[in-house]
Every structure is written in C-alpha cells, then in structure tokens.
Amino acid sequence: MASHLPPKSTTQHSQPATAGVASQAHATPRGIKRWLLTTNHKEIGTLYLVLSLTMFFVGGLFAMVIRAELFQPGLQLVEPEFFNQMTTMHGLIMIFGAVMPAFVGLANWMVPLQVGAPDMALPRLNNFSFWLLPVAFTLLLSTFFMPGGAPNFGWTSYAPLSTTYSPPSTTFFIFSLHLAGISSILGAINIIATILNLRAPGMRLMDMPLFVWTWLITAFLLIAVMPILAGVITMMLLDINFGTSFFSAAGGGDPVLFQHLFWFFGHPEVYIMILPAFGIVSVIIPTFARKPLFGYASMVYATASIAILSFLVWAHHMFTVGLPLVAELFFMYSTMLIAVPTGVKVFNWVTTLFRGSITFEPPMLFALAFVVLFTIGGFSGLMLAISPADFQYHDTYFVVAHFHYVLVPGAVFAIMAGVYYWLPKWTGHYPNLRLGQWHFWLSVIGVNLTFFPMHFAGLAGMPRRIPDYALQFADFNMVTSLGAFMFGASQLLFVAVIVMCIRGGEKAPAKAWEGGEDLEWTVPSPAPLHTFETPPDFQPRQH
C-alpha cells in the first residue's frame, strides 16, 4: 500500500488553487461572495462546520442557563417560562443546528475525498442545502423576541402543549423546521448520489471506508423520515391556525397520534445522529491501532440492521402513554434487538484495538472515550427498553443521562475526533496535540461529572424539564452543574486549537497519520480546492 502514497500527478493541475487563491481558469469570486456563491464541497463543508460550531455554543449557552438555574434548589435566575424555552431551544439547536450540520459538514469534506470524487454529485444543490440552514436558525432564534417567547414545550413538541397551549411563535418554529428539513433531505440526496455514482473506478461498495458506508445509510434514513417530520409539523400548523383536529380528541383526532408520528421520525433521527459517529470511530481506531478494521463486513451489516430496526422501535418512547399491552411487548423486544448489532460494533472496535500498535493522539483519545462512554449510554438505553422498568424511569433525569451519554460523549466526541483527525488535511497543519489532550481530558472529566450523577437523580425520581426540584436532589445537581460549567468552558480550548491550527502549526504531510490508509491521505495537505478531477487509481485493500 505504501507504493502509491506520494500524491499522484492527478492533483497537480489543481495546485494553483491551494490555500484559497482563486484559480484563473475558474475566476472564483473572492471575499464574502466566495462563500455565498461557492459550489465547492470543501468550502461548503467548512461552512457547515463553522455553522455547527457556532450553534454548538448557542445551544451550549442555553445549557449553561439551565445548569445555573439548577445549581441549587429553588428558583434563582430565570422564570420557569423562560426555563422551558431554554430546554426546548437547547434541544432543537443542538440536534438540528449542531450535531446534524457537523456530520453533513464532515460528509461534504470527506465523502468525495474518500471515494475519489471530484466534488459532490450536485454542487449547486449542495450550496442551497447549506444556506437554508442559517435562514432556518435565524427564524428559529427570532422566536425569542416574539410575544409569548420562544417555543416552550420541549424539542419533542407533544400536542396539545405544542398546539392548544403553545405560544404564538410556534408557527415560526414550524416554518424554520421545514427549512431545516428541506436542507437535510436535499443534502442527503446529494450524499447518496455522490456515493452511488461518483466512486473512483474499481471501488466497490464493500471497498468504501466505513464513514462513507455509515453516511450512505444515514442519508437513506434522512430521506425516509424528514418528510414524516414535515408532515407532522404541518398537521400541527393546521391544528394551530386552521382549526383542524388531528391531535384533538374532541374532533375525533388523538394527541397520541402526534407522538406516534413524531417518534416514527424521532427514532431514526437519533440514529441519524449516531451512525456517522460510528463511521468516524471505525475509521480512526484502525488508523491509530495501525491495524485494518476487524470485521469490516459485519460492521456494514450491523449498521444496516440498526437502520432497519430504527423503523420498528419508535413507541419505546411512549411506554407510559397508555399503549395496548401487545404494543408494549413488541416495542420492548424490538428495542432490545438493537443491542445485537450495536454489540457487534463495540466488539469489532475492541477487537481492532487488540494487539494493535496504539498511539494516543487526540483523535484516538476521543474515539476511545466514545467506545467506552457510548457503551454506557447504550446500556442505560437497554434498561429503558424494559417496558415495566420504564414506567419508573420515564421522563426522569435517568432518560436525560441516557441520551446525553449517547449524544455528547457519543455523537459530539465522535465529531471532535473527526475534526482532530482531519484538521491536518483541511489546514495543512497538525492541531496542537498538547492543547488537544488538555481539551480531551477536561471534556471527558466534565462530561462524566455532568451526566453520571443524572442517573442517580433520575432513579431517585427527579423529573426532567423542571426549573426547581426537591431538596434531596441538591447534591447531585450541584455536581452536575459544576461538571457542565467545566465541560462548557473547556470547549473554548477546542476553538483555540482550531483557530491555531488554521493559522499555523507543524506542517502535515499528505499522509498525516501513519496508519491512515484511505484515499484522502493520497492528496496533499492542505487538500487543494479541486481534487480527483481525474479519478484516482483505486487499489482495494483486503478487509
């Protein structure tokens, strides 16, 4: 494999475009117009990542407000109404503004590089997908300034809280979610078309890096369920503004119908936020263990199984709503089934590490923490899947602990791992490894201080989404809040690392990491604006 490592001649004629210098042939616009009008997958990927990081801090700020209020029992800082807006907007911003755009940004940058494509399949559509998002989030954040405030019913928007009893701004929330949804669908279509159509000659589906595979399956999930979300929020819109009774039993509708439709979208949605993370980790662990991924094919099949199962488990979010017994049983067992393919994945990651020559650069640290901490989140999910037990856990902090374990040290850590891993390819410099290690250790300690005590508070009965709580939960909450402030503050280090890495640092060669074997490591670092204009020679590796 070392034989074709030096950058190939195919990329030579792209050299003038390096470092953002406009190439004469294309007369690329400069300044702000370059970013507004771009059709380049790398620039659009960067835009997505910058938006995501911004939203991560906006949503993080809301989390800090929540944790400051919950630092001590009693009402201190904010009104309960505002607290509810904080929990709602924290969820919405983090899911639709931070995690999803981050993965789309990584896909934009890396999928064409990993499959040897000249760009995304539909570059203008790609730019459209991105620019819908700033518009959508401007609209969403503007609801704070409307009479009655921002949406306050939780990101799950259960009717009738989100219909009969919702603030006027809910209509704007619905429209902003429509825009974000259109963006997701178009982005997913683009990614699928790129993967299915623009692979380098000779690259079969089963030769693709796992990040590409997981994104192919994620894109399918997005196209399948974002329209369901569009449908259900449209019905909300009609109930609020046009007097329909979809979610009102008085007219023959059913508020539980909202929950069914929402979670038919919502459960695949949570896998949309974790499958690309699996892909990133499955790429990083082999690189730093200097071994091929153990069980490549089983990884692919496990991912596909998880995606299929995700359509059959939605009502496990609704165990206490009053489902028929047969539904409780079906959704309990189908949910437990997901542990099987997930277990296959964890087994494969651990087995890849077994007898590897492991080094602990920041990407690997985040990936290893992912394996351990995501597994904790997976196990608490298995506990929640037990329907009778869920009657105790439902809507407590145990649930909050569960999904934050899979989303923060799960999805977010995987995103950070990916950023550290690919920063040399994006900027041409290694990130400051010492600072990266500080960022990692502070984050991993902060995240566990934040979310681990939530398990105990939840099992003891502390409900979620409340601004005040009984005195016996005071200690757990104070630890949680301190951990949250620590985690929040250490993310400033992340920004520092990224900014420093863009400005300078140790020069990275084309193959920035010794064990990196995928196609992106065959192009120079930083990757020139246009890569693989002639397809690379792809040599399949033995998995």
Place this chain on the structure above:
Amino acid sequence: MSGGSYYVPVSSKWPVLASLAMGAIMAGAGTLLVFGRAGVPVMVIGLLAVLAVMTLWFRDVIHESRSGLYDARMDRSFRWGMGWFIFSEVMFFAAFFGTLFYVRTFALPWLDGEGAKGVAALLWPDFTASWPLLEPPDKAIQGPHETFSPWHLPLVNTLILVSSSITLTVAHEGLKEGYRTTARHWLTGTVLLGTCFIAIQGFEYHEAYTHYGITLQAGIYGATFFLMTGFHGLHVIIGTIILISILGRVIRGHFSRDDHFAFEAAAWYWHFVDVVWIGLFTFVYVF
C-alpha cells in the same frame, strides 16, 4: 466510467438567493398567521423570488446540458437525485396515510370504548365511532352533513388522472421514436387533463364547503380529507407546471431521442402523483 469529464459548475448565485427567498416565504407566512396582514407582501415577494430563481437556475442547467457539458455520469446523478426526491415525497404522503389508518383503526374505536384503551370512552360516553365520521365526539364541533359519493366526481378525476399517465407515456414513446409532433400533441393533452383534474378538484372543494359541510374545522374527517387531497392537489399543480415547462422545451426543439432526462423526471413525478391519487381514491373516497 468517463472520469475527468464530470461537470462541476463554477460558483452560482441561485442557491443562496433561493434560500433567502424560501426564508421570505416562511417568515411572511408566519407573520401572516401570527401577526396579521403585514406578512402578505413579504410572502408574495418570497414566492415570486422563488419562481424567478428557479427559472434562472433551471435556465443555467438547461444551457449547460445543451452545451454538452453533462456526461453519462451526470445523467446518473440526476437520476439518483430525482429518484430519491420522489422517495422523500412518498414518505411525506406516508405520514398522512398513516394518520388516516391510525384514526380509523385505533383512535375512533378507542373513543367509542373498544378494547384495552376503551377508557377513552369516559370522555364522551355518547360517542359512536363511524367512518366517515359525521358526528365528532364534542358537540361543539360541527361534522359534515354528508360525504361525496366516490362514483361521481372522484371517479371522473380518477379516470382523468389515469388517462393522463397514459397520454404522457404515449408522448414519451413518441419522443423516443423521434415523432416530435406526436410527443407535442400528447404532452399537450396530458397538460389539459391535469388542468381538468385541478378544476374538478376545485369545484369539489367548493361543493364541500357550500353543500356538504366538509370543512377543515369539521372534525377529523374534514381534516384528513383536506390534508390528503389538498397536498395531492398541490402536487398535481406543481406537476402540471413542470409538464408545461417541458412542453415549452419540446416546442423549442430541446431533447433528443435518447437524451431527455428532464422529460423523464417530469414523467416520473407525474406517475408518482397518479399513484398517490389511486391511494386517495381507494382510502379517502371508496373505503
């Protein structure tokens, strides 16, 4: 595979303008619904801007296509793109069909006291489940007086839409065989049939409100009726606009016998709309 020839467009101003225009529609519509008429001009400007941007964007694409910039791979990208887009539309309607089935199979019988969830009957003890639901549980909500017979206008519309799929296929075959006049005539026929469908549907809506008492506010029957036929009707309107623009291109001499994906994409969309209607006719009107 024809590597190297894949066309990557230079920068374009349409995507970002399209996003802003979409934002204007959404912000305008939201303002209209929440704060009143001040939103109307914003929404109208947004709508016009979206139409203008789409026209100019497609003009660029058509120009590139006719300049021979697109290779076979590009063609496949468009095919995957359109195919998956239609799949997303299928899922959009799936949410509405799911709603209809859930209401008819579970929600209404439970409100009537049936089965394990029958405690819901405590809310309105006098309620009797039926479909079409003429008497909603709460007396404050006025249900429909009667519902449409499927064998009058809906059947006519079914025949119209099914025939339009056939005429479109004849037009497509004509184009493939090089009979451009045939293609033009049958495509014109398809557009006319689509327009007839929309007109009849508009007349039916008028009847629904004036004589049948089927309104958006008439409980779950009216809600599902207008949700499903309304979004279908919107898709027929969009499909007709697409077909008209394709007809314009056929008249201008665009498309060759073996390279006319825009025509095919429009046809895929039209057949999809047709299939949705068969589902609607079956489950909204007949059963």
